[in-house]
Amino acid sequence: MPCPYGIIMFGITLLNPVFLAGLVTVAIPIIVHLIQMRRSRIVDFPSLRLLRLIDMKLSRREKLKDIILLIVRCSILFFLVLGLAQPVFKAPKGTGGRGATSMVIIVENSFSMDTREANISRIDTARNAARNAFESLGPADSVLVLNATEEPKGKILRNHALAGNTLESLRTSPRPSRLSGAIEHAVKELLASTTVNREIVLVTDMQAADFGGVREKLAKVQEKGVRVILVDLGRQETPNLAVTGVSFPRGAIMPDQETVLAVTVRNMGADPTGTTASCFRGGEKCGETAVAAIDPGETTTIQFPMKFQKIGPAQGRVVLAADSLETDNTRYFAVNVVKEIPVLIVDENPTAVPHEAESFYLRRALRPLTALGEALLLSPIKPKVVSPDAFGRTDVDKYAAVIFTGVGRINRAHGDKLRRYLESGGGVLIFAGERINPKQFNFAFYDRASRTSMLPAEIREVEGDVERPKEIWNLRVRQPGHPLLAPLRGVSDSLFGPVQVYRRFSVDLSTMAPGASLIDYSDGKPAVLEKRVGAGRLILVTTSAYSSWTDFPLRAAFIPFTHLAIYHMARIESGALSHIVDSAVIFRNIARLDVTSPDGQKTSVEAETSSHGRDGFFRSTGLPGVYKALLERPDGSKSEEAFSVNVNPDESSQTRLPEDEVADVFEPVQLVRVDEVDRVKSAILTARRGTKLWDLCFYLVILLLIAESILANRVFHRETRTGIEADTADVRKIEAARQRARSASASPQEAEVAS
């Protein structure tokens, strides 16, 4: 883009290029020098032989001095003229300093900007920086103020008052930073502007997590001359501990049952720091504990034992002692205390001798008499066993999960019922068994509408001989990180490895979705498979839940597996009740939803039709705290739930964007970095106009003048000596005296006397 205000060359812009005409004066010393050289008169001289005896280096040295003097004199004129032309140094893409400017000020206002340094929060410092940037604007300039957490909107306008009000009303937000969105909007607005100067002033604490996608947005302005003034407020790392998570043990929380709240505290600062953590249940303080010093970047977990008396939603919070960043010192939690988890077990022949029933071990596992870890101290699961005929008449929606164990008499009606149940969010666990006819079984679970099977894979023939087993298979966990198996991480191999399976169903691997197998047999064939059907989950175990095919029901792995499978299917996860600010909370199979925010604001949400029923989406989670939701089911029943919303712990991190990545992110634009708030205006003006060089020129002129006087003095005033006196000197003196006397006195006698 040509610069209308001056000549640009070698990154230097001349604001008054007309003065360049004065450069012709540089020729004056050169011309004088050349004339002097040409005027070098020829002197006939008899004593040349004496001159020749003198070292000729003297002459060369004198010539060099003369040339240096010439250069100095030319330089004086050159820098004088250059100074008058007002040179400024700036990048080639930078444009004239006197043109109109369009500026977008983006202030990072995520809660990390609440960090206090020297008794002033970063957001206040950021506001000051933005005000400083604001002062660089003239009446003809346009401005738009954006923040990094809200949906960017607005146009670049000359209405400075509006922008000023926006700036003054700017506060931190618990919402995560959406810097790339703000940058995208700024870029769009700036590209639409026609001003000479187009600038983005980005005031940020340089958190690495905020800069995702920024480079891609800035790439749009490559070669467009947009300048980014990056005001870095995150140079100083402050001590900061943050509560990054609160969780209860996996499983349902029941009334009067002691449970443990695990609190994760992370040191986000640069120095080892300890603190004190307090736990509040409802509004009541229920515990306080000291947290030993945590190394930078490290995490520690503290625990608060507690009990809930009432069934229904309950809430609380964990608060750390005050530090430089308050916002991440509090983390809210919400739990729904339940009395029991109803589970329906479908058994082909439940009335047989109890220990011969297929569901015998399953029922015992779900109601264990002994504990296996704290979480399973008392099981909230309440199983009910029914026959396939009774299943057809049962309202499955009242059950958190349905378990089919070795059921052969399954038909399409059962399949359709299960499909509806699954799509509305139910969970189905199927154990294979001797009575199952693969063809009939696959048919029952086949959905004609979608032409897909609800099964993770279609089952085929039975393998293995129980009486004379030729081959015994063990179990191997294939996906230890799967939510169902994750609580057993570290012990899963020792739990499942000893399990022996003598008989099993093979599956059609061609119908199996990738990643469906959670546990394999030792020969690699799938043993436990999962598939999501609508909002629900279907888990297929290809061997029996009875001891005739396998010793799995007799092994220690069976109890945790069955419990975790039910929790998994019923989505009973304490963590599921905690959400990050601004994330959408989904309520499955509801008709309507009334949510009360922590600030008391009520929001009604109508359910939307989704691929698997009617779901309620609550998106107004901008405020950390505990939200209470009143759910109205399609059948008219109502229930109350609570969920917590907390700030994103990533925002607490003081990990700065590495310097090499800064260069990469801002590579498409001309970047001006400013570390001091008071220098924002001057940095902007310097970037806009360039660095003034004329002061330097005039200083140089003064220095060169001094150098010239010294040099000239040395060149022209060399050491000299008086001439040599001839033997006739006395005579000359007498004659001179006589002449003086003659001119002073009329009397020749006096003159004679004088001589």
Added chain:
Amino acid sequence: MVVQKKFYDPDAFQKLANMKLIARAIVEGFISGLHRSPYHGSSVEFAEYRKYVPGDDLKHFDWKVYAKSERHYIKQYQEETNLRAYILLDSSKSMDFKSDSAKLTKFEYSCYLASALTFLMTRQKDSVGLVTFSDEVRDFVPPKSGPVHFQNILTVLENTAAEGETVIAKNFHSLAETVKKRGLIIVISDLLEDPGEILRALHHFRHKRHEVLIFHVFDPAELTFPFNQLATFRDMETGEQLQVFPRAYQKEYLDKLEEFIQTYRRECTENLMEYVVVDTTAPYDLFLAAYLSKRALLG
């Protein structure tokens, strides 16, 4: 005597009328004059006694001594003779130099000096010869006395122009061989040749028992080197050029010149030659009068 010649300056010569140039060394001549002769004979100035030997002219027998002491002594007298002087005048091109502050070129000044000396010596009945030389001996006027000879010398001076390169040593050696009788050799030159060579040639004169008097002629510009602006110096004899910044050279030049003069002065003193540095701005008549007075005082 009415003379109308260029280098005849009656006013200046008048000032020299009462001056005498007396040879310090013993010289040989034909007629009686002011100068001491190695030939003892009838003269007015007593030299010494010696014992009478048969055959001696009784005219010089000292009867008074005989009367008092009855010893026979013969009076011996120092013969006074006329001076045979040679003026060796350098007429090379380098002598043609005149700076702004001088009224005469070195050659003109030298001519005036030569004519004044000739005048002075012819007045006291001495014989004066003139040799002009540059790269070779150009004019050779044998020593004679008398007004006509003076006029002849003036004519030669008038007709001589400063030209040609300076070849002093060779010419001096040649002249030293030519001049047989002891006399006074007066050199008027700028001596711009290798001092060693010139001094050897002057020694040659001394070897022939001549008294040597050297007038080393300088223009004031040569003694002060007053140039300031960049200049190209051209050798007046060879035409060789040298461009220099004179301001850088002044001190070094004068140092060299002083060394040059001191070489001559030292060597001349050691070899009983008189060496006089002459500045062409000094009035030659006054200079000569002062010089002769000083010479007479020093004996």
